[in-house]
Amino acid sequence: MKDQTIICSQSKIAGCDFALYPMTDQFVHVIMKALEEVDTSKVWVKTTDVGTCVRGKIVHVFDVTKALFLHAAQTGHHVVFSGTYSIGCPGDSAGDVFLAEDDIRLNEAQSSKIQQNIAGKFSLYPLGGGDYMDMIYSQIEAMKQEGIHVSSIHYATRLDGEGKDVFNGLEQVFTNMEKSDSSHTVMTVTISANSPSKKDVDNNE
Amino acid sequence: MKDQTIICSQSKIAGCDFALYPMTDQFVHVIMKALEEVDTSKVWVKTTDVGTCVRGKIVHVFDVTKALFLHAAQTGHHVVFSGTYSIGCPGDSAGDVFLAEDDIRLNEAQSSKIQQNIAGKFSLYPLGGGDYMDMIYSQIEAMKQEGIHVSSIHYATRLDGEGKDVFNGLEQVFTNMEKSDSSHTVMTVTISANSPSKKDVDNNE
Ligand SMILES: [Ca+2]
Structure with a gap:
């Protein structure tokens, strides 16, 4: 077996290992449609039966994952992105x-048009050390300024608001x-x- | 806002923050049915619209999550557990x-009867240091002896086999x-x- 996730290099390629879960009998159609509508040409993509992995620059990894989620959610079905x-x-x-690749986002024009209220959560695991506490708190403050509701839950930070704003906030943190x-x-x-x-x-912040 | 996930205590309570995703119009029914069939009386449980958190002894956290997944999967629908x-x-x-609580598993008798082939993946993040590499490799060897197919994928280790064996292997690693x-x-x-x-x-191990 090859190395597990534990041995780290200094490669600064970003990645997202994710899946979209549409809670509907039409789940295959919802996923295929979203994939059709999103331009993934600036990221490396591999899809298997346990999810999709995209790799590339941070901007494009977020551009693609945000767009896939928003397009799938736009169907009106209950859809969850987990990544x-x-x-x-x-x-x-x-x-x-x-x-x-350059930094021009291929899906931003479409994504920015999609209004979609979401409930989400994230956890950050800084495995390589570093001074990040102040950064996280200031970033969470910035998210609040964007109208995102931020609250603390077990093992994670909860985010409620406009989907595109939430993805943008997460991209900033990352x-x-x-x-x-x-x-x-x-x-x-x-x-x-x-x-x-x-x-x-929980409104007790 | 309260502390994020970063400040750690020495509390040895285990937890799992998870969701079941049944890809069917009957997703609510599938989840409710699984919850009905599983005895969660030895764990603390909180369910919200972004998932469920169970906390307690490691044995019971795994007993409950394994049982919930297996009962939901038994419906025959495409179901994903993400936690x-x-x-x-x-x-x-x-x-x-x-x-x-004692260590007697409340759901093991039922779970052990459920045959369910699965595809899965896991990643381990040892945030608090420690000597774990040999342990992980020996545990992966133990999973192979149980008939689980183990392979390396981006950012994770892939597992294919009998659902209950995979959960048991993950519990051992944890x-x-x-x-x-x-x-x-x-x-x-x-x-x-x-x-x-x-x-x-991938058969190239
Ligand atoms: Ca997940």
């Missing part, structure tokens, strides 16, 4: 060629982590749209 | 009273991490049943 964003690991080079001294950052994210369950937002 | 197991963090005490010197361990797990996608197992 792990990672940078600094593992030590292989698959997709490194995509680091040469980008700032990469700029900090952490050599390996992992961020787990769950974003839910159109849930029939009632919101459970 | 983050954690021990050693955060610093609050909710559910600590459940650490006084339990051994807790016994190692790591003061805070996080393990992300995705387990998929009845996927219409073809298997994508």
Whole structure:
């Protein structure tokens, strides 16, 4: 067996290992349609039966994952995005060629048009050390300024608001982590749209 | 806002923040039915619109999550379990009273009867240091002896086999991490049943 996730290189390719879960009999159609509508040409992509992995520059990894979620959610079905964003690991080079892409986002024009209220949560795991506490708190303050409701839940931070704003906020947190001294950052994210369950937002911040 | 996930205490309560995703119009029914059939009386439980958190002794956290997944998968629908197991963090005490429970698993008799082939993956994040590499490799060897197919994928280790064996193997890995010197361990797990996608197992180990 090859190395597990534990041995880290200094490669600064970002990645997201994720899946979209449309809670409907038409789940295959919802996923295929979203994939059709999103331009993934600036990221390395591999899809298997346990999820999809995209790799490339941070901007494009977020551009693609945000767009896929928003397009799927737009169907009106209850859809959940669950993903792990990672940078600094593992030590292989698959997709490194995509680091040469420019920073122009291919899906931003479409994504920015989609209004979609979401409930989400994220956890940040700075595996490579670094000074990040102040950064996280200031980033959470910035999210609040964008109208995102932020609250603390077990093992995670909960986010409620406009889907595109939430993804943008998460991208900022992740980008700032990469700029900090952490050599390996992992961020787990769950974003839910159109849930029939009632919101459970704790207003005690 | 309260502390994020970063500040760790020495509390040895385990937890799993997870969700079941049944890809069917009957998703609410599938989840409710599984919850009905599983005895959660030895764990602290909180369910919101972004998932469920169970906390308690490691044995019961795994007993309950394994049973919920297997009961949901048994419906034949495409069902995914996505969860983050954690021990050693955060610093609050909710559910600590459940650490006084004995080690008798309430759902094992039922779970052990359920045959369910799965495809899954996991990643281990030892946030609190410790000597764990040999432990992980020996545990992966033990999983292979149980007939689980283990392969390396981006950011994770893929597992294919009998659902209950996979959960048992993951519980062993997690339990051994807790016994190692790591003061805070996080393990992300995705387990998929009845996927219409073809298997994508790399036989080059
Ligand atoms: Ca997940």
